[in-house]
Every structure is written in structure tokens, then in C-alpha cells.
Amino acid sequence: MNLPLFRRLLGQDIEALAPTLRQAHDATETQRWTGTAVVTSSRNPIAILLCLMLKLPAPGTNIPVTVVFERRRDGERWRRTFAGRSYHSDFISKSGLIVERMGPTTNIFCLSIRKLCFSLIGFRFLGIPLPAWLRPRCPAIEREEAGRFVFDVPVSIPWLGFVIRYTGSMELIDD
Template identity: 30%
Template structure:
């Protein structure tokens, strides 16, 4: 079972079909993405150091989700850049995503037409950061024109945007592309 399915439980049924298709099982999905990097060079270097994607304008996007112990591994291929993170359901009902040295625990908040992720805890090297130092993460997903749509923005306090990205994936079985694996339910 995916961490999203574990955390949402019966609330999965309220998600739009494209969102349910991505989070109900594991698989590979293709679409398009645009990535806007930080304005300042030092912030772009920091973004690269923690594994965030480089600038990209309407490039191919491939997401592969696979079981990894009790959690999941998400591999995002954005143009020529690869971003890998590990997701787990925490004991206190949050989605923990590890990317490089950073772990962000978010609450999954179903809302009309989709899902919003709200940061609840941020750690670096396993040490909780004070809220004043947390990156500001705004993330949401929804269905539009049969596509899974997403919009993510990450900014640092006082310094500004670290990265933002938006795009879509084909998650519906009839729309999944080429030889990609269809999402599967865990038994």
C-alpha cells in the first residue's frame, strides 16, 4: 500500500480519479513540467545540493513510484535531471518525504477537487528545525481535463523562492503513455 493510501484511508474515495490513480498504487507516469529556479545564484546552488530540479520549460516529465519497504520511492525524471525522494507514513499521520539531507513532514488535506499538502515538521540531518527556518512549501494537486495536475513552490524565509514547478501527468489507464506500467493495487 502506498503511503498516501495508508494516510488517506477512506478519504481516497473523495479524490478526483486522476489523483486516486496516482496514489492508490505504484507505477510509471508521463507528462510535462515547467521548473522555475531561484533568482539568486547561491540559492540555485543550494537547490541543486539538496536535489531539487534545474530550470526547465515545458519538458518531458516521468514519475516512477515503487514500493520501498513500508514506504515508497519516487523517481522524477525532469528533462535530463533526476530527483529521487523517499516517502513514508509517520506514526502521527503525516507524509514524510526525504530528499537529500532534508525531511519534510506534511499533512495531506483533501479539498474540493484535489489535495493540498501542508508542512508540519522539517528536519535536517534528523534534527528538527525551528519553524522560523522552515522552507515555505505550498503544494497542491487536482484533476483538470482528465490529467493529474500539480503545483509546488518552495521558498526560504527572507531569501525567497528556492524552486517552483508545475505540470501534469497522464495517470488514467486509458491515457497512460507507451509501455509504462499501469498503477497497481497492493495485495
């Protein structure tokens, strides 16, 4: 089996991650994490349509969440389910960056390990690259808190404003 995707991207720097994040991102086997989340979203009709199109979570509090990190030969697939609403992303490494394909979108992130910060530096819609002034902002952060995997994923678009934000915490479930 190849080295895990995040180990390939971060090298020895992955050792600096909090133990829970290292457990999630430096494993070679498929893992299931569960917890709860809070989702807030825009009431703008365009933002609502985008969230529906991408199958992003519906708004709510104390929403049950499950994330399955499926290890693949060339990367990872993250299968996320928020209160029964599921979507997935495929992640690969390209030129030292992490590339996420989710439906018609491609997100290109640069990772940093202060927490685990995903800085969106490129975006494609239907394969067409969008200039910086059009692309979404998604300063996603993962961290450990009280031994739990904590995520914070805010999304906005410069010309539209706030779209969605989902935050929550999870723990590894042994199947």
C-alpha cells in the same frame, strides 16, 4: 502487500480524490507517469546552490518529466526526472503524517483532500529540526485537470525568499 501509503494515511477519505489522483496514490503496483513541466527558480546564489545540492529541476518551459511511483513495504519512493535531471524521495507514514526524505532533508507534511494538499509542518536538515521561522514553505498541490495529474510545487524560505516552483501535468504510461 500492505495497503498503499496514501490509503493508510487518508483511509476512506481517499475516495474523495479525483480519479486520476486516486489512480496515482491508491495503487499497489509501481507506476510511471510522464508529461511536461515549467520550472522557475531564483537567481539568488544560495537558492541555486540548494537546488543543485538537492538535484531539483533546472529552469525551463515544456520540460519533459517522468515520475515513477515505486511502492514499497513501508511506503513509497518517487523517482522524478526533469529533462534528464533525476532525484528521488522516500515517503513513509508516521503519526498520521507523511514524512519525505530527500537527500539531507526531511519534510513532514499534513495531507488534506480538498485537492491533494501537502502542508509542510516540519523540516529537518541533516537530521536537525528547524524552527518554523527557518523552515521552507512548500504548499504543494496535486489536482486533476482534463483527466491529467496536475502538480504545483512552490518552494520558498522565509529568510531567503522564492527558491523554486515547478508545475506541470502528467498521464499514466502503461509499461
